[in-house]
Amino acid sequence: MNEAPAVSAHRLSKTYGSGENTVHALREVSLDIAHGSFVAIMGPSGSGKSTLMHCLAGLDTASAGEIFIEGRLITGMKDTELTELRRRRVGFVFQAFNLVPTLNARQNIELPFLLDSKRPNAQRLNEITAMLGLQERLSHKPHELSGGQQQRVAIARALVTEPAVLFADEPTGNLDSTSGRSVLGFLRSSADAGQTIIMVTHDPAAASYADKVLVMRDGSLVDSIEHPTVQSVTGALAEVGA
Numbered sequence: 001m002n003e004a005p006a007v008s009a010h011r012l013s014k015t016y017g018s019g020e021n022t023v024h025a026l027r028e029v030s031l032d033i034a035h036g037s038f039v040a041i042m043g044p045s046g047s048g049k050s051t052l053m054h055c056l057a058g059l060d061t062a063s064a065g066e067i068f069i070e071g072r073l074i075t076g077m078k079d080t081e082l083t084e085l086r087r088r089r090v091g092f093v094f095q096a097f098n099l100v101p102t103l104n105a106r107q108n109i110e111l112p113f114l115l116d117s118k119r120p121n122a123q124r125l126n127e128i129t130a131m132l133g134l135q136e137r138l139s140h141k142p143h144e145l146s147g148g149q150q151q152r153v154a155i156a157r158a159l160v161t162e163p164a165v166l167f168a169d170e171p172t173g174n175l176d177s178t179s180g181r182s183v184l185g186f187l188r189s190s191a192d193a194g195q196t197i198i199m200v201t202h203d204p205a206a207a208s209y210a211d212k213v214l215v216m217r218d219g220s221l222v223d224s225i226e227h228p229t230v231q232s233v234t235g236a237l238a239e240v241g242a
């Protein structure tokens with residue numbers, strides 16, 4: 001059993017630009033996210049949520065500080081090693097869907113397995129596509145799907161691989177409330193089964209599915225809410241002007 005947290009950051013900073021135009025997107029952020037926990041990151045627009053997620057997931061480089069995934073230091077890791085770690089241990093649901101236009105929905109969902117010459121667990125794939133209402137759309141190419149359906153394909157692709165750590169940026173942002181609730185319920189049960197989930201959201205109802213909410217303001221973590229409820233999250237967001 002790996003005793004290290006699933007994800008850690010130590011005094012993580014990220015600046016964009018230079019001189020008068022410098023933007024401090026992250027200011028010495030430190031955090032530990034335990035294995036099997038479901039954490040929501042919230043805060044006003046521009047507070048650094050997406051930047052934090054991209055850095056933690058190894059998709060963007062920090063200006064200073066350290067990041068560990070399952071105890072392995074990823075800041076300064078060689079590209080090939082980082083790519084390997086991401087492919088084997090980490091999943092993403094991000095706003096840019098990155099579906100392959102020439103593959104149909106099923107092939108897009110199965111793509112991570114094809115890259116590893118493995119077969120997906122058929123039962124899990126059926127369960128996930130049913131939950132997301134995609135069963136009738138599996139033979140469709142991305143251009144034959146609506147924006148919301150494309151997002152659901154991207155979610156299915158990330159969930160079917162059962163990554164140890166899943167990063168999700170507004171995963172329910174474009175979903176109707178019923179599919180949104182099923183996705184959140186699924187993320188909740190995945191965390192209960194040991195997966196680590198880190199999600200950015202603006203929605204207090206979505207955040208109430210998490211074990212903990214981290215609140216950002218102006219590049220810093222300013223609050224942490226255990227066992228969040230819609231009410232406690234709404235109150236904390238009002239405090240930071242979100």
Ligand SMILES: Nc1ncnc2c1ncn2[C@@H]1O[C@H](COP(=O)(O)OP(=O)(O)OP(=O)(O)O)[C@@H](O)[C@H]1O
Binds near residue numbers: 023045
């Ligand atoms: N590529 C970039 N170049 C310059 N500044 C950037 C860049 N990306 C982000 N920023 C700035 O960094 C800050 C944090 O942005 P970030 O996207 O992380 O915020 P956010 O909390 O995710 O916002 P939102 O809720 O609106 O998505 C903002 O001031 C933003 O303008």
